[in-house]
Structures are given as C-alpha cells and as structure tokens.
Amino acid sequence: QQPVQSPQAVILREGEDAVINCSSSKALYSVHWYRQKHGEAPVFLMILLKGGEQKGHEKISASFNEKKQQSSLYLTASQLSYSGTYFCGTEHSGNTPLVFGKGTRLSVIA
Amino acid sequence: NAGVMQNPRHLVRRRGQEARLRCSPMKGHSHVYWYRQLPEEGLKFMVYLQKENIIDESGMPKERFSAEFPKEGPSILRIQQVVRGDSAAYFCASSPDRTSYEQYFGPGTRLTVT
16 A cells, blocks of 8 residues: 655755655555655665664654654755655565655755 | 666657567666656556566556566566557666665656657
C-alpha cells in the first residue's frame, strides 16, 4: 500500500526549516528517502531500518517511528539546492519491493 | 566509476510499435529494478531482476510488457504494441544487494507514444 506523504508541497525561504512526513497503514521494515529534481533521476538520501533510529547529516536528517509506522525527514537551514520533490519509499518486509509515496514538492526561494 | 546508464533518453513510438528500453547497472551491481513515473506522480515499481532471473514482477502489466537481464549485456524492458497510456518516464535502478540497500537510479527514458 502506498505511503502517504505530507505536506504535498511547501515553499520555504532560504534558512528556514521543514519537516516532511511519510505514513504507512502497514508495519514497516525500512523507509528510503530520495530527492528528485525536475527532469532528473531520483537521488538517494538515506535508508532507515526498523528500530526507531535517526540518521542523517548535519542539515538533512530523518527519524523512523516503528510504532507509529511513520518516518519524518528534517531539513534544517534550507538552501536553494534543496528544492525538488522528496519521495519516501517503504518496504514492509525484507523481500518486498519499495512502494513510493506521491512526493512532497519543496521550493526554496531566496 | 560510471553510474547507471539508460538509453535511449527519449523515445518516440507510434501506437502499435514496440519500445525497447535498456539499462546498464553500476559496476558490481547485479540487482536491477524498473519503475514507471507519470507526471506529478511517484515511482511505481514494475519488476526486480537479478542476472538471468526475474525475482519479482508483481508490478508489471500482464500483457505487452516483459523484462530480462541476461548474463551478458544490459537489462531490457520491452513494451509491445504500445498505446498512448504507456507514455511515461521509465527509470531503472541498481543495487549491490536486495532492496534494503540504496538503489542508484539512471537518468530515465522518456517514452512518448503518438
């Protein structure tokens, strides 16, 4: 089942923060986050495996709440280069294909 | 270190023709996935292959679509007798192991059916 992403779209000014959520109605084994710029290939950001861990770099990080069956992507002090569509892909067991959400379109303006 | 290669990047076919999309995975990757993306939509899984084997084709339409990943050469996604509804961007991705490893995407093939 397709995960639900929210918000669908968000506009930020440079330096502002954003949170993108990804929720599933089924238990999750892993969550994958990708960013895609218009007309380009999706680019891998990070994977979170069940266990409630938080991962990421200084300004882009993510958490995985296994109990709530959801993941959140945190973008801190956004830059123009963060603009794009963010997709979460969920996996319900170790041998099932990724199911992607419809995406969250993020626009960062100066 | 070359990334995932796809060709052609753009393909125009008339209704009823065949479309062949090619994907060469990253060096050292033996797992290939094909996805279809419609405008303003997410990526829809189609098929997962390892060398010479189809592992999961649960996302493939039952008719007109087929995929292979031979021992030598690229993975091929074949669409026979294309219809307008097949117009989309088709992405392939590769990984060194099953889906719990990151997938690296190619630039995609944009198929237009006229």
